[in-house]
Amino acid sequence: MAKCKYCGAEVAIGARCTYCGSKAESWYYSGEEKKQEPKKKKALHDRVRDLFNGKIYIVKKGDCLWNIAKNLYGSGAEYYRLVKLNNIQDPNHIEVGWKLYY
Ligand SMILES: [Zn+2]
Structure with a gap:
C-alpha cells in the first residue's frame, strides 16, 4: 500500500x-x-576509494582514449569504459592533464 x-x-x-x-x-x-537513496554520498565514496587505489590516469600529450585504453586494459576497444566512468561527453576530445578514473 x-x-x-x-x-x-x-x-x-x-x-x-x-x-x-x-x-x-x-x-x-x-x-x-x-x-530517497543517498546517491551523492555513494558516488563520492566510490571516487575516494578509487583515489586511494591509485586508479587514476593523467592524460599526456598525444594521448587518445583508444591508446589509453590499450595501455590500461590491454585493448583499445575498451575505451568506452573510460567514457562511462569519467562521464566524457565527446570521446574524440580529451585534454592533456585530465585525470581519468579507470
Ligand atoms: Zn486519491
Whole structure:
C-alpha cells in the first residue's frame, strides 16, 4: 500500500484510488524510492576509494582514449569504459592533464 499522490488516501500500487479515482502508477512510487537513496554520498565514496587505489590516469600529450585504453586494459576497444566512468561527453576530445578514473 502507498499514499495516493493526489488525495493522500491509502491506495494499492498499480490500482485506482477509491477516493479520487487516480491511478497509483508503480513508476511514480519507484521513482520516489530512488530519490530517497543517498546517491551523492555513494558516488563520492566510490571516487575516494578509487583515489586511494591509485586508479587514476593523467592524460599526456598525444594521448587518445583508444591508446589509453590499450595501455590500461590491454585493448583499445575498451575505451568506452573510460567514457562511462569519467562521464566524457565527446570521446574524440580529451585534454592533456585530465585525470581519468579507470
Ligand atoms: Zn486519491
